Amino acid sequence: MKKKPVWMFFLVISLFCLVVAIDRIDDMEFHGMRVLPEEKLAKLTESLGRVDSPQNAEELILLDGHGIPYDRDNNLFYVSQSTEGKEYAGTFTAAGSGCVLYLQKDDALKDKQDAIARGHRFKVWFVTENAYAVSELVFTGLPMVCIRSEAGGLTDGYGRGSIVVQNPDDTDIITMSVKESAIETKVNHNSGTISFKLFKNQYDQERDLSLLGMGKRTSWKLYPVYEKDDAASREMVANYVWNCVCSEDTLQKGMEYAEVIVDGEYKGLYYLAPKVGKGYLDLGEKDRAYECEEVLEDGTKRYGVIGDQDIQENREELLWYESLWQAENEDFARLNIENYINYNIYLQAACAVQNSMEEYYVIAREQDGEYGFYKMPGRSKFVFGLYPSRIGWQSVFATENIMEDAEYDCLSGQMDDIAPRTAARWKELRQNALSTQSLLSVAYLCEQRLADSGYIVREEEHSAYGTACDNLHEMIRERMAHLDQYYESIK
Numbered sequence: 001m002k003k004k005p006v007w008m009f010f011l012v013i014s015l016f017c018l019v020v021a022i023d024r025i026d027d028m029e030f031h032g033m034r035v036l037p038e039e040k041l042a043k044l045t046e047s048l049g050r051v052d053s054p055q056n057a058e059e060l061i062l063l064d065g066h067g068i069p070y071d072r073d074n075n076l077f078y079v080s081q082s083t084e085g086k087e088y089a090g091t092f093t094a095a096g097s098g099c100v101l102y103l104q105k106d107d108a109l110k111d112k113q114d115a116i117a118r119g120h121r122f123k124v125w126f127v128t129e130n131a132y133a134v135s136e137l138v139f140t141g142l143p144m145v146c147i148r149s150e151a152g153g154l155t156d157g158y159g160r161g162s163i164v165v166q167n168p169d170d171t172d173i174i175t176m177s178v179k180e181s182a183i184e185t186k187v188n189h190n191s192g193t194i195s196f197k198l199f200k201n202q203y204d205q206e207r208d209l210s211l212l213g214m215g216k217r218t219s220w221k222l223y224p225v226y227e228k229d230d231a232a233s234r235e236m237v238a239n240y241v242w243n244c245v246c247s248e249d250t251l252q253k254g255m256e257y258a259e260v261i262v263d264g265e266y267k268g269l270y271y272l273a274p275k276v277g278k279g280y281l282d283l284g285e286k287d288r289a290y291e292c293e294e295v296l297e298d299g300t301k302r303y304g305v306i307g308d309q310d311i312q313e314n315r316e317e318l319l320w321y322e323s324l325w326q327a328e329n330e331d332f333a334r335l336n337i338e339n340y341i342n343y344n345i346y347l348q349a350a351c352a353v354q355n356s357m358e359e360y361y362v363i364a365r366e367q368d369g370e371y372g373f374y375k376m377p378g379r380s381k382f383v384f385g386l387y388p389s390r391i392g393w394q395s396v397f398a399t400e401n402i403m404e405d406a407e408y409d410c411l412s413g414q415m416d417d418i419a420p421r422t423a424a425r426w427k428e429l430r431q432n433a434l435s436t437q438s439l440l441s442v443a444y445l446c447e448q449r450l451a452d453s454g455y456i457v458r459e460e461e462h463s464a465y466g467t468a469c470d471n472l473h474e475m476i477r478e479r480m481a482h483l484d485q486y487y488e489s490i491k
Contacts, residue, residue, distance in 0.1 A: 032092040033103040033124070041102055041125050045132040054133040058264070060099050060126050063090050067164055069146035072264030076136045077124070080166035083141040083452045086112055100127045103137075116141050117451065119458035141453030143167045143212055143258040145222065145272060147185055147196070153263055157187045160203065163196065165258075167212055178209060187262070192224040194262070195275060212272055214254035219275035222260055224268065226381040228393050230468035232269060233446035237472075238350040238383035240442045242376070244433040245342040245349070245425075250282045251363070251376040257449065269455060276361060276378070277306055286366040288317050291378060292358045301358065317364040317371050325410055332411060339374045341422045344408040346377065348483055349434065351398040354382045356405050375407075385475045399478040402486065423490040426483065436480045443472055 028035050036044070054060075058070035061077070069078040081088060094101050104123035108115040115122075121136040149161040163183045182203055185196040197219045198207050208216035225232050236255065243252045254274060260267040274280050281289055289306035296302060303318055324332065347356050355377040364371040382388075385398035412418050432438075447469050450456050456465050 030092075030103045030109065031088055031090060033101045035103045035105050035109075037105040038123075041104060044102075045125070045127060048127070049131045051131055051133040054126070054135065057126065057133060057135050060095050061101060061124070062093050062095050065093070067146070067148075069144045069164060069166065069259075069261045070264060071261060071266040074136075074266065076121070076138060076266075078144050078166075078259060078261070078266075079137065079139050080144050080168040081112065081116060081139045081141060082168040083113055083116055088112055088139070094126075098128050101125070102127060104134075112139070113452070115139060116454045117457070119454035138454070138458070140259060140455065141168060141449070142269075142455055143169075143256065143272070144261070145258045145270070146261045147183065147194070147263070149185070149263050154185070154187055157189055158185070160184055163198075165211055169213070178211070181207060181209065192267070194222040194260070194270075196220055196222075212256040212258070214256060214272075214274055217274040218279065219277055221273050221275045222258070222270040223273065223379055224270050226386070228386055229381075230464065231443075231447070231472045232450055232465075233443055233469075234384045234386050234472060235271065235379075235381065236446050237439060237442050237476075238352060238380060241350045241434065241439070242346050244438075245345050245429060246376070247338055247342060248374065250280075251339075251374060253376075257446075259455065268459075269450075276376075281306075281363060283363070284366060288364040288371075290318050290321075290362045290364075292360050292362065295357050303362075306361065318362070320371070321362055321364065321373055325407060332414065334370060334372050335411075336372055336374050337411070337415070337418065337421075340408060340411060341418065341425055343375045343377075344405050344422060345426055345429065347403040347405055348486075349479070350380070350383045351385050351387070351401070351403060351479065352377060352380045352383055353387045353403055355380045356403050384472060384479070399475065399482050419490050423487040426487040430480075430484065436477060439476045439480070440473060443469070443476065 054075065055072070057075065058067060058072075058077075061068060063079060070076070071078065079090070092101060102125040104125060106120075106122050108118075108120045108122065114120075116139050119138060119140075121138050124135050124137050126133045126135070144164070144166040146164040146166075147161060148163075149159040153159060161183055163178050163181065163185075165178050178198070180201055182199045182201050183196045184199065184203070185194060187194050198209055199205060200207055206218045208218050210216045211220060223235075226235065229235065236257075239253055239255050246252050253276075255271045256273075258270050258272045260270045276289075276291075278287070278289065281287075283289060290303045291306055292301050293304050294302040301322075305318075324335070343360075346352060359378040359380055361376050361378060363374040363376065365374070385395050386393055387395060387398070389395040389397060408418075426434075
């Protein structure tokens with residue numbers, strides 16, 4: 001019998017090893033989850049009952065030992081990932097010993113950045129001895145904030161519970177920013193704003209934690225991105241404007257994007273910001289802060305007191321402040337004039353029509369028995385031309401209007417030098433942080449982040465997103481050019 005050549009033996013062995021290797025590719029792991037193709041998963045579960053609407057899916061899987069934000073209505077998990085680099089972060093584990101996790105094989109795993117930007121949904125299989133369920137998983141480049149109420153949920157907009165914050169920009173990316181914490185939370189159902197305060201687990205001690213790198217705070221707010229802002233960045237750009245013009249560090253404001261889930265319901269895109277209070281403003285025991293909340297029909301302004309329950313016990317300084325703008329007083333010695341100049345420039349640069357009438361804070365700082373007064377904007381939804389007018393929300397007249405500022409106008413009537421000082425301050429800012437290119441760069445960065453994160457492609461109502469962004473860019477250019485001419489005319 002003729003012997004086969006040696007090379008044929010090695011060829012057979014090589015082909016066998018190749019087949020084994022190809023088969024094992026299907027049996028790899030992805031950060032704690034076994035990866036199998038759909039046909040193998042179907043065969044594995046063919047004798048098991050399928051649970052189509054797994055109500056407890058969020059209880060079956062952990063990421064680095066913590067729960068994962070879960071949208072129950074859409075059976076969809078959200079996991080934050082950095083859009084930088086090619087490697088995913090974090091390790092998935094089954095919460096119980098009776099469940100095995102599988103990730104359905106998907107070519108999208110090969111390119112993390114592309115999968116995130118496209119909002120690609122992966123399939124996670126939960127397999128137990130008797131049943132299985134399938135959920136979807138999306139990686140987002142934005143932070144996630146997930147609030148879970150205790151039994152009974154939110155009552156009249158208030159409740160207690162726990163919070164998970166995923167920050168893709170943390171050094172330890174998937175480690176949750178809020179550990180061993182509980183929260184008291186309140187939801188304003190009219191505005192969609194969510195307020196929460198951080199506590200230790202037993203609610204016996206408030207705690208300061210830095211969320212999304214904005215400094216250690218106890219109280220926080222989540223503001224929904226305004227529904228009329230189809231560029232989803234106007235308020236962020238306006239916030240940048242205020243921080244540019246504001247000379248007092250304690251009056252500057254931090255704000256970051258986050259996607260929010262409350263009790264299993266995906267709420268969408270929000271801004272996370274520290275709540276403005278005594279701690280945030282670094283107020284002393286005798287300092288006061290007031291919020292102008294509403295302008296009544298007769299022109300009277302309704303104020304609330306920040307940090308105190310009863311405004312009647314804290315009216316003295318507020319009444320003195322209000323009397324300043326009456327003709328018989330007009331003693332402006334205690335006003336920080338630089339602050340009022342900066343505030344007026346903010347109103348003009350951002351077209352912040354809402355902050356010209358209400359939604360602003362008056363801060364009274366005590367020194368040697370007297371008070372000095374400052375202003376800062378609260379939240380303004382109507383920014384960079386986005387406010388109601390006779391032609392609709394996208395108002396072209398915003399580029400040619402001077403925003404109303406009654407208090408600044410009152411100062412101008414009594415102080416001959418305030419207008420030239422304002423013009424000089426404008427020109428100084430325009431040479432640096434408030435240049436047209438700087439404002440456009442902020443807008444571009446916001447847009448790029450939302451696009452890279454996958455948020456834009458995941459939201460169907462953002463199909464005209466590019467046009468909305470172009471409108472904002474045009475608004476910035478035209479507004480800045482108009483204000484340059486306006487301030488140039490002031491001598």
